[in-house]
Amino acid sequence: IILTxxxxASPLKLEGYGLEAxxxxxNRSxxxxxxxAAGDRVLVMGSMGPTGKMVMMGEVSPQEVFNGFMEQAKGLADGGVDGIVIETMSDPEEAKLAIEAVKKASSLDVGCTFTFSRNQDGVYRTMMGTDVEAxxxxxxxxxxxxxxxxCGNGTAGMIEIVRKIRALDPDIPVLIHANAGLPIYQDGKTVFPESAGEMSSQIEELVKAGANIVGGCCGTTPEHIRQIVQILS
Known part of the structure; x- marks a missing residue:
């Protein structure tokens, strides 16, 4: 599977570049x-991310968010994607609007992944305070x-999150894209420290925890993906 x-590429993001029209x-392109690029052997999932606008703060209306995601989903569907993944979400209301928009704009399967961080109490929550159960x-x-x-976690953190998901729902397909470790600041730049070998060595445990689809997010390279595939093969 690859992502577009x-x-x-939602209109609320594109308007910052004068490209919302x-x-x-x-998205079709x-x-x-x-x-x-995928040919016949690889599935293509359309990637949709947050708008960067807060409905709860009155920056944008729910209808504007819904309409924007509808446009994006229509373009991706017209371009032939096999499904859509709404990713890196933290606001439940925005995610709900995105899922509903995709369902209205297409007949495609839709995934929705949130970004969680572990707080001082050991609870995984989004930046908006949403925990895994909610x-x-x-x-x-x-x-x-x-x-x-x-995003938000290396593979070790994702293993904990998957276990929490599976304790609540044993059946639904689970997609995990971990970072190459937690970022550190080194020599004036942000670095993701996990090598391809370090990341891939944890993949079997991630799958055993209940992940069905695994891949990489920030800091991962083609070599990370290659070694993950080798482990799972």
Whole structure:
């Protein structure tokens, strides 16, 4: 599986570049390019990320968010994606609007992954305060076909998150895209410290915990993915 290069291609993001009128066209192109690269042996999932606008703060209306995600989903569907992944979410209301928009714009399966961080009490929550249980309840009620987490954690943290998900729902497909470890600041730049070998060595445990689809997020390289595939093969 590969993801389209469309994470920030919602009209609410694109308006910062004066490109909001091209939302459908840009998402369609992202899908078509990915399908061309994938050929017949790889599935293509359309990537949709947060808008960067807060509904709860009145920056944007729920209808504007819904309409924007509808446009993005339509473009990705028109371009031929095999499904859509709404990723790096932290706001339950925005995620719910995104899932509902994809369901209205297409007949595609939709995944929704949140980004969790472990707080001082050892509880995994999003930056908006949503814990794993509340996330799961919301995305399932909204109609997500695939759930999970991406970013915010290395593989070790993701193993804990998957175990929490599986304790609540043993059956739904779970997608996990971990970072190459937790970022550190080194020589004036942000570095993700886990090598391909270090990350891939934890993948079997991640799958045993209940992850069905695994991959990489920040800091991962083609070599990370290659070694993950070798381990799982």
């Amino acid at each position: 290069n469309s994470f920030g 091209q939302t459908i066209e840009l 992202a899908a078509e390019l990915s399908k061309k 996330y799961l309840e919301m995305v399932l009620a909204a109609g997500a076909d695939i759930i999970g987490a991406n």
